[in-house]
Amino acid sequence: MRGLAKDLSRLVGPDGFSTAPEDLLVYRHDAIGYFAQGDPAAVVLPADTAQAARVVAYASQNGIPLTPRGAGSGLSGGCTPARGGIVLDTKRLKRILEINQGNLTARVEAGAVLAAFQQAVEAQGFFYPPDPQSKSVCTLGGNVATRAGGPRAVKYGTTGNYVLGLEAVLPGGEVIRTGSACVKHSAGYDLTHLLTGSEGTLALITQATLRLIPKPPATCTALAVCPTMKMAARIVSETIAGGVVPSMLELLTTASLAVFNRFVSPPLPEEGEACLLMEFDGTAQEALRQAQEMAAACRDMGAIDVRLAPRPEEAALYWMVRSRLYPLVVSRFKRVVTEDVTVPRDRIPEFVTQVMSIAAELDLAMGLTGHAGDGNMHPTIRMDEINPDVEKRVHQALERVIKAGLSLGGVISGEHGVGLHKAEFLELELGREQIALMRRIKKAFDPTGIMNPGKIWPPELEA
Amino acid sequence: MLGLEQYREAMERCSQCGYCQAACPVFSQELLESYTARGRTLLIKAALMDGDLPVGKRTKEIVANCLLCGACAHTCPGGLPLDEITVAARSLLRPGGPAASLRRSLHRKLMEQRGHPGSLGKLGPLGKTLGLAPADLPQPAARPFLADQPLVLRPSGEARARVAWFVGCAANSLHLDTARAVRKVLLANGVEVALPEGMACCGLPALAQGEVDLAQDLARRNIAALAAQEVDAVVTECTSCVLMLRDKMSRLFEPESPEARAAEDLAPKVMEAGAFLDQLGLSKTPRGRGISYTLHQPCHAAGFAQQVQAGLALLEKVPEAGYRPMADPAACCGAGGDFFLKNLALSRGVRRSKLEQIEQSRAEVVVTPCPACRHYLGLALGPDKVKHPLAILAGAYE
Numbered sequence: 001m002r003g004l005a006k007d008l009s010r011l012v013g014p015d016g017f018s019t020a021p022e023d024l025l026v027y028r029h030d031a032i033g034y035f036a037q038g039d040p041a042a043v044v045l046p047a048d049t050a051q052a053a054r055v056v057a058y059a060s061q062n063g064i065p066l067t068p069r070g071a072g073s074g075l076s077g078g079c080t081p082a083r084g085g086i087v088l089d090t091k092r093l094k095r096i097l098e099i100n101q102g103n104l105t106a107r108v109e110a111g112a113v114l115a116a117f118q119q120a121v122e123a124q125g126f127f128y129p130p131d132p133q134s135k136s137v138c139t140l141g142g143n144v145a146t147r148a149g150g151p152r153a154v155k156y157g158t159t160g161n162y163v164l165g166l167e168a169v170l171p172g173g174e175v176i177r178t179g180s181a182c183v184k185h186s187a188g189y190d191l192t193h194l195l196t197g198s199e200g201t202l203a204l205i206t207q208a209t210l211r212l213i214p215k216p217p218a219t220c221t222a223l224a225v226c227p228t229m230k231m232a233a234r235i236v237s238e239t240i241a242g243g244v245v246p247s248m249l250e251l252l253t254t255a256s257l258a259v260f261n262r263f264v265s266p267p268l269p270e271e272g273e274a275c276l277l278m279e280f281d282g283t284a285q286e287a288l289r290q291a292q293e294m295a296a297a298c299r300d301m302g303a304i305d306v307r308l309a310p311r312p313e314e315a316a317l318y319w320m321v322r323s324r325l326y327p328l329v330v331s332r333f334k335r336v337v338t339e340d341v342t343v344p345r346d347r348i349p350e351f352v353t354q355v356m357s358i359a360a361e362l363d364l365a366m367g368l369t370g371h372a373g374d375g376n377m378h379p380t381i382r383m384d385e386i387n388p389d390v391e392k393r394v395h396q397a398l399e400r401v402i403k404a405g406l407s408l409g410g411v412i413s414g415e416h417g418v419g420l421h422k423a424e425f426l427e428l429e430l431g432r433e434q435i436a437l438m439r440r441i442k443k444a445f446d447p448t449g450i451m452n453p454g455k456i457w458p459p460e461l462e463a
Numbered sequence: 464m465l466g467l468e469q470y471r472e473a474m475e476r477c478s479q480c481g482y483c484q485a486a487c488p489v490f491s492q493e494l495l496e497s498y499t500a501r502g503r504t505l506l507i508k509a510a511l512m513d514g515d516l517p518v519g520k521r522t523k524e525i526v527a528n529c530l531l532c533g534a535c536a537h538t539c540p541g542g543l544p545l546d547e548i549t550v551a552a553r554s555l556l557r558p559g560g561p562a563a564s565l566r567r568s569l570h571r572k573l574m575e576q577r578g579h580p581g582s583l584g585k586l587g588p589l590g591k592t593l594g595l596a597p598a599d600l601p602q603p604a605a606r607p608f609l610a611d612q613p614l615v616l617r618p619s620g621e622a623r624a625r626v627a628w629f630v631g632c633a634a635n636s637l638h639l640d641t642a643r644a645v646r647k648v649l650l651a652n653g654v655e656v657a658l659p660e661g662m663a664c665c666g667l668p669a670l671a672q673g674e675v676d677l678a679q680d681l682a683r684r685n686i687a688a689l690a691a692q693e694v695d696a697v698v699t700e701c702t703s704c705v706l707m708l709r710d711k712m713s714r715l716f717e718p719e720s721p722e723a724r725a726a727e728d729l730a731p732k733v734m735e736a737g738a739f740l741d742q743l744g745l746s747k748t749p750r751g752r753g754i755s756y757t758l759h760q761p762c763h764a765a766g767f768a769q770q771v772q773a774g775l776a777l778l779e780k781v782p783e784a785g786y787r788p789m790a791d792p793a794a795c796c797g798a799g800g801d802f803f804l805k806n807l808a809l810s811r812g813v814r815r816s817k818l819e820q821i822e823q824s825r826a827e828v829v830v831t832p833c834p835a836c837r838h839y840l841g842l843a844l845g846p847d848k849v850k851h852p853l854a855i856l857a858g859a860y861e
């Protein structure tokens with residue numbers, strides 16, 4: 001261990017790393033505490049790409065596992081050092097290098113925080129839509145590595161739709177630049193989008209070139225409380241079928257109503273089983289008109305309370321609460337397990353029905369929130385106590401929810417990535433051949449297997 | 464705010480979401496996650512409660528590396544009392560030995576007897592000579608403000624309201640200009656002011672040292688001094704005193720205990736002096752010329768920012784005084800009470816971005832109701848460039 005500290009000190013200086021167990025505790029897991037598996041030997045915080053490349057090269061020469069980490073806000077155990085070794089924390093690579101107004105692109109370092117980047121971009125009249133709800137802390141590198149999405153995906157897509165190019169350190173320490181700052185690019189394999197979503201298993205991302213779009217001039221938020229979850233699901237799928245495209249469309253459970261009620265008056269009826277929180281954008285008139293039409297449609301279909309929040313300050317309150325709902329729920333239970341199965345949007349009502357019956361059959365408290373507008377659902381199992389029986393039922397529920405999603409043409413993860421959480425289920429979605437191909441790709445990038453080992457597929461499938 | 468064990472349940476409610484990174488001024492400097500509330504809480508639990516880690520130098524450093532600004536607690540979706548957990552940990556980690564106990568009894572004297580003429584004047588330099596008080600500590604006035612005040616200050620004419628004024632330690636001994644300004648604006652606006660005997664330090668600095676017993680003793684004194692007063696409000700010019708008297712004091716004691724009850728009864732009456740005046744309305748119109756100012760909102764005001772804003776609203780009535788907001792008035796200045804004395808580089812790093820904002824605001828002075836922020840920003844900007852908001856109003860009454 002002393003040797004490691006000495007080496008790291010040479011590579012990144014004495015302030016660029018820690019091997020103290022007191023510092024390392026928090027690096028054992030991401031935003032899911034129970035995924036802690038291995039103890040890291042060191043956390044390293046390189047100050048630039050050159051230092052990062054030296055650390056990666058050192059790890060590969062010495063066969064030390066290396067796990068990239070952004071903010072550690074992931075929900076799949078992705079940045080946990082499952083096999084120990086070095087946690088490579090990118091948070092000091094946080095510069096916004098360029099916002100190019102003429103080309104509508106930006107170049108950032110991987111550790112830049114999403115919210116800070118969005119603020120900088122919006123100050124210049126541009127828009128970077130991807131909005132995982134952890135935006136106040138999550139890094140753009142983490143977003144790229146997980147292909148993160150958020151409420152705006154319904155209209156604007158996810159991180160993957162905005163990545164034009166990357167700078168990355170290969171496991172041998174070589175620095176590559178993939179893609180370009182061009183909107184069109186058809187030379188060679190699309191390594192940019194191979195690294196996007198690779199969860200730190202292929203290379204360390206150090207910079208990203210991102211596409212920007214003009215900022216819509218106005219938004220209008222609307223909220224509809226529905227007596228039943230099924231009704232909410234039907235409203236979502238009929239809205240999409242009707243060609244209306246909100247800029248955000250979230251399905252929330254009753255528990256969220258009580259939280260909203262701390263801020264809004266008159267209070268929302270808490271007896272509703274679900275609520276839809278929506279935003280429309282465009283010119284002020286367009287946004288308002290769409291919201292009004294949607295409100296009318298929700299009332300026609302039986303929503304019990306429908307409101308518009310055209311004022312930005314009021315709307316911001318609703319969305320602030322939205323971004324805090326998940327941690328708030330977690331803080332109220334012994335343990336919460338959250339899923340991110342995604343289904344085609346016309347299958348949402350069926351999926352909701354199936355999830356609700358799985359919860360009932362296994363006698364589990366399950367909430368169902370989600371970025372419903374894009375079919376990305378978060379069935380959330382809430383546990384008041386943890387014992388082998390409960391854990392067994394939770395595992396059964398996970399498996400059945402995932403299978404239900406797949407049978408409807410869905411995918412096992414819409415945005416959180418596979419990490420540790422879904423490794424055992426990946427084969428269900430992709431099949432043996434695709435996994436075998438992916439493992440050959442992994443081998444080509446990372447022959448010694450140092451990059452984020454233990455993730456994406458279960459150990460028995462690791463070469 | 465008792466033993467760590469009382470916080471176990473709260474600690475277990477941490478969702479590990481990591482949102483506390485967004486708010487923490489200490490984390491913003493080093494970007495090491497062990498300095499966030501998430502990391503520190505995990506460490507406190509492992510080392511000080513569950514015995515999973517031996518308690519070494521690094522644990523002490525990490526527990527010490529917190530400004531107790533409370534920003535994390537306000538950001539935390541679960542609303543966990545994260546600053547209090549750090550206080551409870553510091554209480555366990557208090558150093559022993561003769562030097563520490565000498566320092567402790569010196570602190571106790573200063574905090575209990577601050578109103579007595581000469582106590583600070585003598586103890587302060589003595590402390591510096593003995594190396595018990597850092598040299599960057601401001602020099603206290605020879606005679607504290609309260610030494611020369613009657614028990615009741617009466618306005619000329621009929622009183623429009625009656626308040627008890629809790630004079631903070633800083634206004635009493637360091638920033639007497641603030642104390643005089645507060646006295647002037649209260650009296651000019653027809654407020655009768657009681658200055659109850661026996662007021663001690665509010666106890667927040669004691670908590671920052673982990674001296675929970677001392678904070679409890681001080682709270683008992685203050686409750687005794689203030690509870691009997693028949694007043695419309697208890698006002699104070701200091702943000703940290705508001706925080707302590709209004710939000711923290713009752714939490715020092717067992718729930719339902721007589722002390723907790725007394726503190727809870729007092730809490731709703733506690734207001735920042737400026738907010739009280741704004742609510743009452745000015746009866747005397749400020750006529751003198753004002754200057755342009757920008758607000759630095761102290762971290763400790765996070766739970767009652769509207770009171771700071773109300774105080775600021777008064778200044779709009781001063782002729783020619785212009786408010787020039789800075790980009791983020793609520794961003795920390797790096798002082799953290801006396802944190803800056805021991806963590807030079809870290810505090811300076813936090814202050815640097817604040818100073819940039821101040822510069823960009825192009826205001827003539829910074830106003831802030833917190834004496835620690837005032838002192839620390841003043842060290843960089845010059846003492847005349849940072850004032851209490853009410854000093855601007857008082858200036859317009861000259």
Ligand SMILES: Cc1cc2nc3c(=O)[nH]c(=O)nc-3n(C[C@H](O)[C@H](O)[C@H](O)COP(=O)(O)OP(=O)(O)OC[C@H]3O[C@@H](n4cnc5c(N)ncnc54)[C@H](O)[C@@H]3O)c2cc1C
Nearest residue numbers: 070071072073074078132133139141142145149200205415
């Ligand atoms: C309350 C809460 C709400 C959330 N809401 C959403 C949401 O709406 N949508 C969504 O998509 N996600 C959401 N998430 C999950 C999480 O915030 C995202 O996955 C985010 O993209 C992770 O970013 P991070 O910087 O925290 O990455 P980390 O958690 O640190 O890492 C995530 C993965 O990326 C890898 N990685 C990180 N940086 C790099 C790099 N530079 N190079 C290579 N690999 C890297 C890691 O190894 C790991 O596998 C939420 C999380 C929380 C706690």
Ligand code: SF4
Nearest residue numbers: 487529530532533535
């Ligand atoms: S109290 Fe302030 S300095 Fe301490 S952890 Fe919280 S945010 Fe950071």
Ligand code: SF4
Nearest residue numbers: 477478480481483539
């Ligand atoms: S914000 Fe609160 S719940 Fe989230 S990690 Fe920090 S302390 Fe825990």
